Amino acid sequence: MENAGYIALSRQLALRREMSLVAHNIANMNTPAFKAEKMFFREYIKEPAKGEALSFVQDICMARDLSAGPVSTTGNDLDLAISGQAYFSIETPEGVRYTRHGRFQLDGQGRIVDGLGAPVLSTAGAPITVPPGSGSLTISDDGTVSGNAATIGRIGLYEFDKESELKREGNGSFSAEGQQPQDANKSRIVQGALEQSNVQAIIEMTRMIEIHRSYESTAKLIKDQHDQFMRSVGKLTSMRQN
Secondary structure, three states: OOHHHHHHHHHHHHHHHHHHHHHHHHHOOOOOOOOOEEEEEEEEEEOOOOOOOEEEEEEEEEEEOOOOOOEEEOOOOOEEEEEOOOEEEEEEOOEEEEEOOOEOEEOOOOEEEOOOOOEEEEOOOOEOEOOOOOOOEEEOOOOEEEEOOEEEEEEOEEEOOOHHHOEEOHHHEEEOOOOOOEEOOOOEEEEOEEEOOOOOHHHHHHHHHHHHHHHHHHHHHHHHHHHHHHHHHHHHHHHHHO
């Protein structure tokens, strides 16, 4: 394959990875608190043994859009949205994780948990258990949980110096990757509401169409290069036979 073919192939591989990322964004456009991601590319210069340098396409990183999604009112006592850059903390089998996905519920033990049963942690780092007969729960903007006018506990809210470096895991949770969480003093909880995904469907669909067109154009270039190579081989073969 000629150099142009190799360069086109590097672009095609990068487009496939970008298409997977865009598809993942679109698939989560209705997932509460989901943050869209975008891939970034750069030119990679390869110096061959002879001749001119070759310019390849290289994907260098993915960046997460940290902007808050729109908040929708649900009226459910344990649906919680965060106003600010903070995260809830939850206890998982793999350790403490952080999330903005605030669709919580009570489990059989009366603990406040997420959709997978992971307990939501208090400011003291312990699960919050609602005593039987507590009635309708009230959760103030600082995370204080109350029932029948009695305080039950306070939900912890945490921020990070390098929020973009949080590692995404399943069910909208993140691991801190060695970062030290800090108490969030400026963020507030909104009870009876959920933060929605910040994915902008029209932009993602437009990007998907652009990627598809670029992929087809690159595939045509590779095919043209191959056809030209085969014609050259055919001519050389014909000349030798004559």
